[in-house]
Amino acid sequence: MTDTLELGVDAMVALGLYLAATLSIGFLARARARDGSPVDYFLGGRATGALVLFFTMQATQYSGNAFFGFTGMGYRNGLIWILAVPLIGLIITAQLAFAPRLYVLSKRRNYITPADYYADRYGSRGLRIVVAVLTIVSMFPYLMIQAEATGHAVVGLTSGALPFWSGVVFVSAIMAVYISVGGWRGVVWTDAFQGVLLTIAMLAATGVILRMAGGLDSVIATLDRIEPSLLAAPDDPEVLTANWLSLLVVSAIGFAMYPQAIQRVYAARSERALKRGLTAMLLVPFALGACTLLIGLSGAALHPGLEGKASDSVFALLLADALQEHYWLVVFVLCGVLAAIMSTSSSVVLSLSSIFTRDIYHALLRPEARPRELALAGRLFVSFILLLVVLASVNTTTTLWRLTEIKIELLMQLFPPLVLGLYWRRASRSGAMLGLLSGTAVVAIMILTGHPRWWLFQAGLYGLFANLAVSVVAALVAREDPDAQMRIDRDFFMVFERAPDAAGRAQSGRSISNDSPITP
Amino acid sequence: MKQKREPGSPIFWLTIFALLFVVTPYAFMGTSEPRLWNLPVWFHLSLLATLAIALLSAWRIWRSWHLEDDHD
Numbered sequence: 019m020t021d022t023l024e025l026g027v028d029a030m031v032a033l034g035l036y037l038a039a040t041l042s043i044g045f046l047a048r049a050r051a052r053d054g055s056p057v058d059y060f061l062g063g064r065a066t067g068a069l070v071l072f073f074t075m076q077a078t079q080y081s082g083n084a085f086f087g088f089t090g091m092g093y094r095n096g097l098i099w100i101l102a103v104p105l106i107g108l109i110i111t112a113q114l115a116f117a118p119r120l121y122v123l124s125k126r127r128n129y130i131t132p133a134d135y136y137a138d139r140y141g142s143r144g145l146r147i148v149v150a151v152l153t154i155v156s157m158f159p160y161l162m163i164q165a166e167a168t169g170h171a172v173v174g175l176t177s178g179a180l181p182f183w184s185g186v187v188f189v190s191a192i193m194a195v196y197i198s199v200g201g202w203r204g205v206v207w208t209d210a211f212q213g214v215l216l217t218i219a220m221l222a223a224t225g226v227i228l229r230m231a232g233g234l235d236s237v238i239a240t241l242d243r244i245e246p247s248l249l250a251a252p253d254d255p256e257v258l259t260a261n262w263l264s265l266l267v268v269s270a271i272g273f274a275m276y277p278q279a280i281q282r283v284y285a286a287r288s289e290r291a292l293k294r295g296l297t298a299m300l301l302v303p304f305a306l307g308a309c310t311l312l313i314g315l316s317g318a319a320l321h322p323g324l325e326g327k328a329s330d331s332v333f334a335l336l337l338a339d340a341l342q343e344h345y346w347l348v349v350f351v352l353c354g355v356l357a358a359i360m361s362t363s364s365s366v367v368l369s370l371s372s373i374f375t376r377d378i379y380h381a382l383l384r385p386e387a388r389p390r391e392l393a394l395a396g397r398l399f400v401s402f403i404l405l406l407v408v409l410a411s412v413n414t415t416t417t418l419w420r421l422t423e424i425k426i427e428l429l430m431q432l433f434p435p436l437v438l439g440l441y442w443r444r445a446s447r448s449g450a451m452l453g454l455l456s457g458t459a460v461v462a463i464m465i466l467t468g469h470p471r472w473w474l475f476q477a478g479l480y481g482l483f484a485n486l487a488v489s490v491v492a493a494l495v496a497r498e499d500p501d502a503q504m505r506i507d508r509d510f511f512m513v514f515e516r517a518p519d520a521a522g523r524a525q526s527g528r529s530i531s532n533d534s535p536i537t538p
Numbered sequence: 539m540k541q542k543r544e545p546g547s548p549i550f551w552l553t554i555f556a557l558l559f560v561v562t563p564y565a566f567m568g569t570s571e572p573r574l575w576n577l578p579v580w581f582h583l584s585l586l587a588t589l590a591i592a593l594l595s596a597w598r599i600w601r602s603w604h605l606e607d608d609h610d
Binding site (some may be wrong): 255 | 541544561567570595598605
């Protein structure tokens with residue numbers, strides 16, 4: 019996408035400095051490692067403060083897609099793309115459905131991966147495997163997209179001196195080093211650096227591009243003249259519901275279920291730190307979401323006529339326009355793009371590595387493995403995953419790319435068993451498993467038969483409805499046995515019972531659940 | 539020890555859901571008029587409803603989320 023830019027050797031120097039900075043941060047993070055345990059390596063010992071938590075949430079949430087895909091959406095859809103703001107912001111609101119309780123449980127019961135919760139709450143090793151596989155299948159193609167974007171960014175910054183695939187390999191190797199060496203701290207500290215970089219890059223790019231287009235009033239006047247439909251709300255209620263309202267709900271739930279997002283809840287130092295991080299995240303979309311709209315609208319005014327996939331390159335076209343007058347800004351923005359891609363990729367890689375280590379290697383293959391062995395396995399899995407991503411990106415298949423289109427709709431199927439398990443005592447193992455499989459089957463069948471949307475809703479929502487219905491019916495029909503129900507009540511619900519109030523109306527005398535860690 | 543509280547409640551989720559119908563401009567389909575500061579009114583309303591969701595979520599986070607006594 020950025021292959022059209024002609025940059026000098028100094029841009030390569032800037033790229034080198036940026037990559038050297040990320041590597042240095044990774045090595046600095048290593049010095050802060052504590053005991054080499056899995057919880058230290060994968061979650062930084064659950065000691066991440068509010069500021070770093072905010073930056074890592076932000077940098078992880080905004081990938082290269084924010085610069086290219088989102089600006090392309092603004093270009094194609096016009097002002098209705100102001101819905102980018104709620105599209106991103108609602109993820110945090112959706113997290114309020116589970117984060118408060120999940121945070122408490124993760125600390126008490128030593129969760130590292132999302133599947134830890136499902137396995138523990140429902141007492142099911144099978145559910146652990148299903149959740150882990152579903153997560154890996156959903157997230158792996160996402161890494162491939164990031165790898166492809168990395169290749170384009172590196173080719174752009176080096177004006178083709180580094181070919182596409184060597185760019186992918188080079189940047190992946192650097193990520194492998196700083197993730198393996200620094201673990202969680204390496205990832206979140208580089209995220210903080212990359213988050214600042216990508217934010218400044220996005221704001222600066224928006225300012226320059228909007229000025230090139232003559233300001234917002236001029237952009238609106240031009241669009242009024244050449245493409246007034248871009249300023250009007252869609253005229254069909256079915257389109258508004260199917261393309262926008264449904265998208266908002268699916269995205270909010272699906273993105274909230276990203277494993278790296280859930281692990282950021284686990285990693286918070288305290289409830290207060292988590293609350294601060296989430297509150298700050300509510301504000302970010304108003305700046306960055308709006309930027310993608312302004313860039314897209316400016317592109318529509320300056321470069322009308324791009325159709326379909328070509329419109330995703332509008333940001334690169336605008337950067338090429340700015341190159342003469344703002345050379346260093348373009349170089350800086352490209353580094354910001356690379357930062358956005360790398361911060362997302364590294365967080366996903368570490369998250370998948372924890373899933374491989376905890377949910378597959380430890381739970382299935384080596385239950386007797388000691389903590390140090392697991393941390394070492396995690397480091398090896400980082401390189402293994404990145405190697406797979408590079409190889410898959412070279413020999414890509416249509417099936418893998420199809421998966422990128424439905425990852426959110428698959429991931430959102432993890433939502434019902436998560437929330438039901440937290441708030442409904444009767445939610446049962448068989449209900450969770452059957453619901454999850456039903457929801458996933460509905461999504462898979464609808465997508466494979468060419469119906470990603472039907473009537474007003476996307477496939478993911480139909481899957482969610484089926485998932486919920488099956489979970490509830492199965493739980494009502496086949497109850498947990500009394501021992502299992504007692505364990506659930508004791509470990510997952512008494513924890514959240516309210517303390518006796520002044521009037522003494524609440525029940526008292528029950529003990530808080532034991533804090534013993536789970537054994538996967 | 540403070541009383542345990544959680545941000546999610548039926549009223550909260552119903553309000554968020556209702557606001558989504560303002561965020562999505564059903565009342566102004568197919569039009570970019572009337573305008574306010576050169577931009578369609580539906581654009582401002584959508585943005586305001588989004589802001590309301592963010593503020594409501596922030597308010598619930600700080601007013602109604604207390605499950606642990608912090609030592610931060």
